[in-house]
Structure formats: structure tokens, C-alpha cells
Amino acid sequence: MLSPACSISIRDNIQVLHIDNAFASAQVALFGAHMLSFQPKSDLRERFWLSKAAKLDGVQAIRGGVPLCWPWFGDHQIKQIEPDNKDFPSHGYVRTQLWNIVKTLDTPKGTEVTLSPTTTQGAGFKGEAQLQLIITIGQHCSMQLVTSNIGSAHFEYRCALHSYFAISDIRTISLQGITGDYRDKTQDMQTFKTPSPYEFNAETDRVHLCQASNVTIVDKQLHTVIGSNGHDSLVVWNPWQDKSISMNDMEDEGYLTMVCVETAITQGEILAPGQSHVLTQIVY
């Protein structure tokens, strides 16, 4: 039974949970527990970018919104030894799985939705885990990815809330709030100092080992604030033109209107039996 603010529709081949309350409207695909849209009623501005060429076929991961990366981030370690191995999908296997609605609840502050995947088991991960995504749609969009160890042995995992933000033009925005060094995935993971001002003029794929709690996308007069907690890294990605052209679910010019700022555990989190960890991203 859904709360009054919630309803379900079908989009192409996937079920979408719609949330519409006094504060905002939002959409979450049950395929991957994938946030597709968040629009606060205070300004009606869409915060997330969704590719016009995204596949909503319930097979391929959705390009845009907020993919969930778990229990690894990027390539599985085995790819270093077996680069052609197709059994270990990029960013793990929960973003291409059907999630169940555990609970929906309307409160004076918004609507809380709890989702859990059909299974947390998969090739490449040996832990016994419980995973939940708790989304709160109010004045802000809050996402909490909760990993719990329900087994009798330690396990290690990595994860990310891989948010794609809608922007007017990647060539004119800047990021504020990220400091320190980053590892550049486009340059063999070499370490560089975070630029200031942080602007974009080429393919960007950076792992910032930075635990800043607030990052702002400055886009002309508009600011999108990304609050993070429980992370060890912030990942910044824009594929630029050549990669956009090479992807079957991205328009050639798609890179111009998106930037990914991902709240992530890239270094590995070890959970003892009975322990839980919460990765949080709050978008204003």
C-alpha cells in the first residue's frame, strides 16, 4: 500500500514510482532504485539530468539520474587481470536489478521511501549484506544507501550515489567546495591538485579523495548544493564529446548539459558482522 503522495506508472519497460507532495515532485525507477527526477516546488527546476537516449528497457543501466554503484565502484578488481571478462559489470550489479518498495510514508517534512534489491548476492562479492535505499523527498532530495553486514564474517565493498546533475552548459559552470588532490582516470590515475576555479574544457574523470560535506555547482545565477556524508571520495565526471558519441545511450551533444558529482566510497569500507554504514547525498 503506497502513501497518498505516491503512485506508480510504466515508462517503456520499467515501473516508475512518482512522488508528489507539498514540497516537490520526484520519480524513482524500481529498476535499480534509480532516481530519475527531483523538482522542488519552490523553483520548479529539475536537478537531475536524464539522457534523452537513455534505455528504459529494464536490461541496460539507465544513463542519467542517480545510478547506484554497489558492491564495487567502476571496474571490478578482476578486470586488471582479465580485462575482457564480462561477468563483472561496471559499477556493480544492483543498478540493473529490480528493487522492491519496503515502505512509503508521508510526514510533515516530506515523503520517505525505502527500497531494497531483490538480492545482494552476485558474482564478485562474497559478503552477506542487506542493502536499503532510503529516499526522502521534501524541500531537499535526500538519498541514504544503507549497507549492513548480516553475516558472520567481515566484508569489504565500495559504492556510490552516481548523480548526474542538469546544467545549462558544462563550458560555463564551475564547482565550489572540492579541495586537495585528485587521481585522474584519464591519465593513468596520476595525482594532481584540484584546480581553482574548478571549470571544464575537456573529458573529466577524477577521483577526489576529499570528504567535503558540501559541493556547489555554480551555474550562472543558479546554485545546486550537494551535501555528502559517509563518503571517502567525490568523483567528478563528464565524458565530453568523443565519449558521448561513442555511447549508445547518450546523445552526441549530451555532455554539454550534464555533470556527475558522485558521493562515493572508492577506497573500500570494511564492515564487521552486525555493523552498518550509511552513504548519504542531499541535493538542494
Ligand code: BG6
Ligand atoms: C564514472 C567513472 O563514475 O562513471 C567513469 O569514473 C565512467 O570512468 C562513468 O566512465 C560512467 O560509467 P558507466 O559504467 O555508467 O558507463
